[in-house]
Amino acid sequence: MEQWVRRNPFTLPIALLGLQLGLSVGRKLYKIKTGGPHDEEVVRSPIKSLLPKLSSEEATSLPYPPDAFPGIRDVVSPYGSLRVYEWGPEDGRKVLLVHGISNPCLVLGAVAHGLADKGCRVMMLDLPGRGYSDTPVPTPHSTRLYTTTILLALASSPLSWTGNNETFALIGYSLGGGIVANFTSYFPTLVSSLILLAPSGLLRQSRITLMNKILYNTGLVNEITLERLVMRRMKGEGQPTSPDEPKEKPSIDTALREEMPQKREHDLFTPPVLSRIRPEAKISGIIPWQLDNHPGFIKSFLSSIRYGPVAGQHADWQRIAQRLTAQNASGEERYEKEGLQNGKVLIIAGHRDIVIIEDELVEDATEVLGEKNVRFEFVDAGHELPVSKSKEILAFISAFWEEKSSTPV
Template identity: 65%
Template structure:
């Protein structure tokens, strides 16, 4: 036995992996043919952590539950959804949707900046992030994300829809793909569409074989996969180099690229994400979420598998076609129901290696139409809402002012 081990020890990991795959396939076939498919909800730190903490301890968390005004937990069949809403009730209404790895805190500085200009804003944690619960095995697709936007709106103490009410949508990264999808289905609800380093049109060559295997095959047991992905997210992947549009995106890149980059020992200036809790920083709450939210990795994996990250060309093209009709018509209904200025505003980072500038400009122009999109750029990577929030708010406000 010892001699066999010495001769074959390099094969053992592959034998174990093969056994794992075989067992996983068997379990998968059993589940397909069984009726035990009941949906459940994985609780968030609201239930698993906060009850154990004093008010002082809760306030000292990397993501404190009172980071923004008027927090509410909206109950639904998909679990509880954490929503914040503040600003003048008669102000311009804006909903902000964050990306795949961070909770809504990443858009806090932009939300504060818009409130300073008189807007009424809604921020919320997507399912499985921050203080929102995680529905499983519900696919975290555009359908679920659309429902969360509608839940956030319906739970507001003021009216956001009906009687001529419309609102602006701002989406960052995955949130960009989400709000574009929402707008394509509910065009008369949305007065303005703003995309920050948006997903949706990511080119296929940027998806690694490792990503496809880990996120899409279903051959490895989910618990094992969650452990692998959690370790990758915790350790991070080396960032890809800017200016290489054929560079493949590593499995943990959605997390590592949303972190502010340090260059030559100089930490970039970061925006104040929460005025109630000014000590909040992105690296701290990213690590905290991995440890404190039992549903985060499940939500992250499902979002990679089912979310509007790539292949959304027809969805975006539908927006472009409506804008073409709006801009060519003198009908009064378009003035009331169309997107402001007859364009979509896209803001990106020169140094972004996930959403590459030249590719985004080419692909978004092709599906939306060159007359229906406006591009603005900041000197940043994918983390632009954190490091360039003032410039971003400035671009948004100027766009609204015409």
């Protein structure tokens, strides 16, 4: 036997791979035929799995305190409980902010507070499987789920966000950029302006390694094994990036590390206040906290990679471009009332981002949206720009709104 293996070194691995593939297909066929033993399930967030075990003092000292922002509500839905925050003047410009793939909405806290200071009514939510939102399984974390999530959050407000010709601004960061672009492509009359921060959606396939595609997309690796592998990789991430690090192909979980502020010797970086209620809250400890305390976090992360708007979203962006082109060509007054009143998409990104590369972003977004339909602004930051450059982002947003609107911001 040993001599046969030495003469045929590739036969056994191929046979094992075939067995694994056969088992995987068999499990899928079983689910198609019978519906599977757990066709629909909700994995509860730390609200149920952790908070009941903690005192109030222990809860407020968590990396992501449960009362980090005003206007807390937990929205009950068929997809589980959804954590939403909403505050600011009731008659102010309405703004919904959507975070990225790994950190909950705390990552956008400094931007949200700044908008509220300018008189905006802001809303943030934890996407499914992040922070204090439950995880629906095996529901794919695709644009369909995320569109439903946004609509659930809007419908739960005591104010009208979509009725009586109401519109609201959408700000999406990283994966959230892909999510809000997709939402806007289908509901442009609801969106007063679209602002994307280092957005996903147009990430080039050449920047996703072959190993990433095999592990995260084909199902050749047992799901439990894969979850454990990814958890170990995530716990090893989070180290500061070298200032001279080349723009390499990002690993599938590079975004986790890059959503945290990177300390560089030449930077005089002061961590921003993300939560004014709990100013000690910091992004740096949230991913390990989710890994240890949110049973659905890994499942949501993997599902977002597989089904979310990471790459290949050109059709969504083209629908936005068609709307803007028609709007800008006609100049009809009705467009000024129905949505996308600014006539452009504002994209803000970082010069040093190794996930969303500046040159590629400008080339690809300009090609799909059209030069007249997009404005780019850049800050001296990496992928963590909403945390490290919130003041600059707020200035760009204010200037963008003031250009075509007399509404105070």
